[in-house]
Amino acid sequence: MKIRTILFAGIPGMVLWVLLYSMPVAAQSNPFGNALIPDMIADASIQEIDGTFYCYATTDGYDAGLSTSGPPVVWKSKDFVHWSFSGICFPSAAGQVYWAPSKVIAANGKYYLYPTVNGYMYAAVSDSPEGPFHLAKGADAFIKPYSANTLLRSRSSKAPAGIDAEVFRDDDKKHYLFWQLRHAARLEEDMVTVDTNVVTLQTPHSGYSEGPIFFKRKGIYYFLYTLGGDEKYQYAYVSGSASPLGPFDTPKGNDIIATTNYERQIFGPGHGCVFNVPGTDDYYFAYLEYGRGSTNRQTYVNKLRFREDGTIQPVDLTMAGVGALHKVKYDVPKRIKQVTASSFRTELKINPAKDSSFRRVEYFAPSFARGTCLYIGIIC
Template structure:
């Protein structure tokens, strides 16, 4: 009888295992109001670094989230806050994290400055682990002025195949690119002497992101108003990170049956499986508060010509994808 019970239990366990393996991540991928998520892979874990979505005076820290498989997420609380950034007082947002020489650098916007006369802009902090704790690298902003009319916010760090790091940033419908120096304390001017080069494509508003695929540079950005239903993501492709970038079209937007205002995204690429994921925020149906934004992940695909297919936003999310 005991052998029969044990045999039956083994059958039930074996039958249940595939169902557990097929469980999807679900959207949002973790609880809480979080926006502007940057996703990236470090080692054997996926990481998401988002904005804590709240009124600006409450946006004084960053949390991070990590996962071995895109389904199970661990929260790393307060990896950076204004106690470690003496010049920042509010509106911490849109973190971008890059690893270099076994250190992790977190670029962030602070204070939502409206003019060159105000203190704030884009800063950078450093840590020995992705989850921090991070400390202010400079003791002052890296960029604290409006260059080419671009508000110094929504920073993204892009590492090219030659090892050169670029900072791509900008709000108020203007986007700049600049070459970071070796220790991320400043910039190296381009050959023509310009430090901040404008690369603004048609309909650009904010939230730039870049990746390289098959020798081409894919530049992505957010369009529309961040509080409205028209918030969305479009893209362009060029032969250089400097462009020129001609808008191809929109690939991420709301679905009124699922959620509104899908935008301010990033992209995760698992090179070992050549799987692409888009990480973005959206506003649940029925939510009217501007800060009621949640972080979601869906698959991103390309057609035979290398163009990005429109993304279908979902409630079920992605399949488990354990990193090897």
């Protein structure tokens, strides 16, 4: 059986991993639900700025594991349903291994973004949240394996280890940086200098951790951190009211808020984010679903709910999506008449990495791509 792969127009080599049967377009239920973006992305950082939702993420789907990634782009949406992007948002990072960009932080009249490039964290800056970004320190060029312009500095001959930056702005306008292995530190006013007083946040679960999430709600600081990986990805959390650097308390009851849902076949909810719709108490949890294996991942969003005492309820993980978060009037959608493709691929069998109960064969049908004709090369 042959399945078609659609390419993005205008971005050479960038593959949209919507795979289509070579058959007429027909209604069919999608067993993989409603992914946020019509592409394979991971490590999403989502926020709303001036009425527009921005999604910064790793672009997946290049079949070379962690040795490669797609180009740096930022997806935009007015309603949280219809998404698009306009070219590469960080030109000098194109062609590099570009992972896990943070949310943007508005400071000093600019917007700062903190991605991991070639395995090291860097600070980038732009006049706009959609770019173009350039390195905030030194010449706007990357040197492998790393340069003196990395966000972290090493006091020895060792590399400045650390990935997955998350930056939090407190009510007093002070900024804090969180990264891999539960590390945290103050970020100075220049937004590129990290305080040398680095702390390791104390949590009840030890071991490897990445994809930190940090936010504040009703005077309570929340630190979310991952456990495990692959199909065994989970998210746990601690909270407190003293400082972004702790100390934190383990919540009473269940501190694991996201884990595999075997009944719904949602595996390894990992590296994502929490975002709030400004002016509301509506919070959302975005996560990658590992079921596509390796670096072929997609991102889903569910509502994040709190109890009266401020503790977080375990997330009701679904692939259904949350729908529109703002009302926007669009023209009547056009009916898809013809689908064309430039390459083919057979059904994809995904083998388990850490969970022997995991078995999945990926397949896609033309109807799965309905609603994406704004982004891909099909005839409407």
